[in-house]
Amino acid sequence: MPRIYHKHTNSGTEVVEQLKVMDYLSHHRHQDRRLVQTKTNNRQLAEPNDHLHLSARPRNRHTAHNHTNVHPNAHEHTDHGSSCTIPSCKKLLNEMEVIMRQKYVLVTGGAGYIGSHTVLELLQTGYKIVVMDNLSNSNLEALRRVEILAGRPVHFFKGDITSTADLERVFSQYAFWAVIHFAAIKAVGESAQIPLDYYHNNVTGSLNLMRVMNQFKVKNLVFSSSATVYGEPEIVPVNETARLGPVTNPYGRTKLFVEEMVRDLCKSDPEWNVCLLRFFNPVGAHVSGMIGEHPQGIPNNLLPYVIQVLQGRLPHVCIYGDDYDTPDGTGVRDYIHVSDLATGHVAALRKLEKRPGCVAYNLGTGTGYSVKQIVNAMEKATKKKIPYKVVDRRPGDVATCTADASLANRELGWSPIRSMDEMCQDMWRWTHLNPQGYDGPLKATAAAVAGDHKSS
Ligand SMILES: O=c1ccn([C@@H]2O[C@H](COP(=O)(O)OP(=O)(O)O[C@H]3O[C@H](CO)[C@@H](O)[C@H](O)[C@H]3O)[C@@H](O)[C@H]2O)c(=O)[nH]1
Numbered sequence: 116m117p118r119i120y121h122k123h124t125n126s127g128t129e130v131v132e133q134l135k136v137m138d139y140l141s142h143h144r145h146q147d148r149r150l151v152q153t154k155t156n157n158r159q160l161a162e163p164n165d166h167l168h169l170s171a172r173p174r175n176r177h178t179a180h181n182h183t184n185v186h187p188n189a190h191e192h193t194d195h196g197s198s199c200t201i202p203s204c205k206k207l208l209n210e211m212e213v214i215m216r217q218k219y220v221l222v223t224g225g226a227g228y229i230g231s232h233t234v235l236e237l238l239q240t241g242y243k244i245v246v247m248d249n250l251s252n253s254n255l256e257a258l259r260r261v262e263i264l265a266g267r268p269v270h271f272f273k274g275d276i277t278s279t280a281d282l283e284r285v286f287s288q289y290a291f292w293a294v295i296h297f298a299a300i301k302a303v304g305e306s307a308q309i310p311l312d313y314y315h316n317n318v319t320g321s322l323n324l325m326r327v328m329n330q331f332k333v334k335n336l337v338f339s340s341s342a343t344v345y346g347e348p349e350i351v352p353v354n355e356t357a358r359l360g361p362v363t364n365p366y367g368r369t370k371l372f373v374e375e376m377v378r379d380l381c382k383s384d385p386e387w388n389v390c391l392l393r394f395f396n397p398v399g400a401h402v403s404g405m406i407g408e409h410p411q412g413i414p415n416n417l418l419p420y421v422i423q424v425l426q427g428r429l430p431h432v433c434i435y436g437d438d439y440d441t442p443d444g445t446g447v448r449d450y451i452h453v454s455d456l457a458t459g460h461v462a463a464l465r466k467l468e469k470r471p472g473c474v475a476y477n478l479g480t481g482t483g484y485s486v487k488q489i490v491n492a493m494e495k496a497t498k499k500k501i502p503y504k505v506v507d508r509r510p511g512d513v514a515t516c517t518a519d520a521s522l523a524n525r526e527l528g529w530s531p532i533r534s535m536d537e538m539c540q541d542m543w544r545w546t547h548l549n550p551q552g553y554d555g556p557l558k559a560t561a562a563a564v565a566g567d568h569k570s571s
Pocket residue numbers: 301303341342343394395396415416417418420432433434435436445446447448486509512516
């Protein structure tokens with residue numbers, strides 16, 4: 116069973132949890148003990164500027180190979196890390212990459228839907244992860260299950276990106292070389308009702324994060340942006356050179372504003388490297404059925420809504436308009452499996468190792484599905500009838516939004532591999548095994564499935 120350590124500070128607002136599971140290699144245990152120590156013995160291990168010395172380390176080639184903390188998987192990824200063809204140079208660069216992966220990556224919002232799937236993928240690739248999350252729309256249980264699936268620990272820090280003090284605390288405890296920034300609030304409709312909360316959380320929070328990163332000289336960032344920055348694209352599939360905006364809601368504007376801040380920052384300081392990942396419509400769940408989306412309240416997004424209809428919690432799907440200029444009149448989107456998005460983040464981190472400056476990538480499949488096609492696909496996956504009614508268009512919705520993801524394909528070596536059928540089946544498996552999401556018990560069948568997927 117997972118052992119969880121709580122640490123309450125004097126302020127009472129911070130809880131540091133060291134999530135650990137199962138038996139893992141003794142050298143990992145040793146490393147973790149050292150980290151627990153850093154929480155009381157300030158920065159014994161974590162030197163904020165440590166990453167700056169990386170380039171000097173590979174001079175001792177044995178460092179990389181003999182280092183006790185190299186995850187076995189890390190070696191697999193040394194084969195295709197460098198574009199250099201000179202064997203000795205390639206080897207040296209690969210060793211540097213292995214060393215970088217021994218450094219921690221901070222994942223803000225890592226206990227959420229996309230965050231937890233990405234943390235799993237990163238752990239399985241060999242990265243060491245610290246998650247900072249305020250748990251406002253996420254669940255620690257997700258990370259416990261991620262640990263079980265990966266067989267590796269996640270370091271968890273309860274904190275809020277709107278608090279500079281929280282950020283400074285986590286940055287002083289670990290030596291990060293990069294940050295993946297998911298933490299945000301994301302309900303489009305709600306953002307029109309409480310815009311200031313959205314600007315505070317998403318814009319001020321990101322600003323705080325980047326300022327603290329600057330302070331600690333951590334200048335590698337992967338930012339969760341969104342296809343929403345394109346507004347209504349003039350041409351679909353849309354590519355990264357398309358005009359940005361106008362965006363129809365405050366949530367979307369927060370993503371666009373943060374992108375603009377990042378571009379200004381990178382122009383002002385060439386040491387910064389940022390991948391802006393523009394997600395299209397993330398759906399699905401990990402194939403194990405152990406982790407998935409756990410929406411709070413009535414879902415806004417199509418697939419979670421369909422799931423609740425299938426569960427009998429909602430009477431029917433409301434299709435928002437069938438008079439769009441699309442083949443069947445309903446809205447067309449580019450749905451992408453959340454595990455494919457997760458591999459996109461690993462690819463983006465690898466890109467950061469090559470110091471690309473500021474680059475934006477679409478993460479989508481390039482294939483559009485209409486609302487009616489989605490309903491049909493879910494009926495096929497579940498063998499159940501899904502009742503629906505066509506209602507008025509939802510304000511702010513566009514007819515079609517699909518991705519040209521060829522840039523990510525070329526430059527990141529990434530492409531999504533999971534089909535619509537897999538997206539639907541995986542979502543249904545997650546729902547079937549976890550009818551109450553993370554609120555219910557972990558079903559024995561899910562635990563058994565986890566055994567099959569631990570090393571995948
Ligand atoms: O109950 C519903 C929900 C949605 N739709 C339609 O289904 C499609 C997809 O809608 P939804 O799942 O809400 O996704 P989007 O509106 O495309 O927005 C998602 O995708 C954007 C990126 O493209 C992100 O910025 C947003 O955060 C994210 O919610 C659209 O045509 C909607 O009109 C329905 O017909 N009924």
